[in-house]
Amino acid sequence: MWRMLPTIVFVLLCQAATAAPVIGVSWPGDTTHQWKVDSEAIRDAISAGSGAVIETDARLSAAKQILDVISLIDAKVDVLIVVAVDARALETPIKAAVAAGIPVIGYDRPISLDGVLSIGFNQADVGRLQSLALYAARPRGDWVLLKGDFDDPQTARLYAGQIGVLKDSISAGLIRIAGEAYTPGGLSLNARRAFGNILDATRNTVDAVLTPDDASAGEAISVLEERGLIDKVAVVGQGGDPETLNRIARGQQTATIWEDHEALARKTAEVALQLAAGRMPSELGVTRQLADGQGTTYELHLQPFTITVDALGLALTAGWIDAERLCRNVPAGRVVDCP
Numbered sequence: 001m002w003r004m005l006p007t008i009v010f011v012l013l014c015q016a017a018t019a020a021p022v023i024g025v026s027w028p029g030d031t032t033h034q035w036k037v038d039s040e041a042i043r044d045a046i047s048a049g050s051g052a053v054i055e056t057d058a059r060l061s062a063a064k065q066i067l068d069v070i071s072l073i074d075a076k077v078d079v080l081i082v083v084a085v086d087a088r089a090l091e092t093p094i095k096a097a098v099a100a101g102i103p104v105i106g107y108d109r110p111i112s113l114d115g116v117l118s119i120g121f122n123q124a125d126v127g128r129l130q131s132l133a134l135y136a137a138r139p140r141g142d143w144v145l146l147k148g149d150f151d152d153p154q155t156a157r158l159y160a161g162q163i164g165v166l167k168d169s170i171s172a173g174l175i176r177i178a179g180e181a182y183t184p185g186g187l188s189l190n191a192r193r194a195f196g197n198i199l200d201a202t203r204n205t206v207d208a209v210l211t212p213d214d215a216s217a218g219e220a221i222s223v224l225e226e227r228g229l230i231d232k233v234a235v236v237g238q239g240g241d242p243e244t245l246n247r248i249a250r251g252q253q254t255a256t257i258w259e260d261h262e263a264l265a266r267k268t269a270e271v272a273l274q275l276a277a278g279r280m281p282s283e284l285g286v287t288r289q290l291a292d293g294q295g296t297t298y299e300l301h302l303q304p305f306t307i308t309v310d311a312l313g314l315a316l317t318a319g320w321i322d323a324e325r326l327c328r329n330v331p332a333g334r335v336v337d338c339p
Contacts, residue, residue: 021051021276023269024077025107026068028085029059034241035083038107038265042081045269051276062086069093073100078276081105081268087112087153103275107268108261109154114295117281119268121259122301123154127161129306130236133255134208135165135175137234141207142178144198146220148212149186155212162210178202183216191216196223206233214239214256221252240307242321248309249330249338258305258320267302313337 217237285298
């Protein structure tokens with residue numbers, strides 16, 4: 001009997017563990033995004049809700065992510081959160097998860113498949129805010145549009161938001177598009193290469209640059225530094241990581257559209273626990289019919305914010321960055337919150 005006791009205890013512990021919701025998370029492994037911060041916030045929030053988390057890392061491979069998602073389905077997770085490397089490549093395993101009764105959340109990158117709830121920031125809104133911020137700095141002149149990955153649906157949404165603001169100024173000839181380019185894979189090094197080619201073609205006659213993210217903005221700024229143009233060209237990105245906020249404080253970057261990923265992670269964890277408890281996606285997100293008429297998807301958007309040099313105090317107050325990192329190498333008197 002005493003020999004059997006550890007086995008009985010193990011069984012009881014397993015039964016107790018299975019009573020808690022298990023949330024599976026498939027990360028893309030893209031180091032240009034702050035997925036580590038997101039991961040910690042999701043784990044903390046789900047743990048606070050008495051849930052457990054199983055995580056996988058696709059290492060930027062769509063093929064590996066397919067296997068990762070299948071493994072999470074086989075593990076019988078209660079909810080599946082996916083940050084897609086390639087949403088189209090994931091169509092079959094995502095449909096399999098939904099068919100198996102596992103609610104699926106597209107995190108930060110929408111997954112437009114029947115029954116899936118996507119949570120993130122509306123890229124059309126982000127694009128609109130980007131254009132407004134850059135327009136405030138350069139209301140006329142030669143602009144460059146770096147547009148992200150052609151195959152990413154978010155790219156089209158971002159571009160639509162940008163052009164919606166700029167079209168009248170473009171028609172009036174106040175803003176001229178000196179060059180535009182997609183960046184394969186959405187990789188910042190591809191943005192660097194594309195921007196350098198545009199500068200060569202225009203003989204460095206560029207006034208403003210819209211970029212798909214702050215990693216690409218950083219690469220564009222690096223190219224401008226190399227060519228002695230850093231004080232002549234306005235640059236706007238999106239994301240708001242500490243390096244970007246420091247660039248804004250130093251006067252290298254005009255603005256970023258801040259996406260609070262900790263808030264996104266907490267909201268996603270909250271929704272995941274609600275789905276695990278039996279809530280329906282239709283109760284938690286806005287219903288949207290798929291373009292092909294093959295079902296209904298759901299979206300839940302958080303509010304992005306524009307951060308310029310005048311709004312850096314907001315970033316400090318919110319705890320997005322500390323004063324030491326914000327003020328590193330910032331000229332005296334440039335930023336109110338820096339000594």
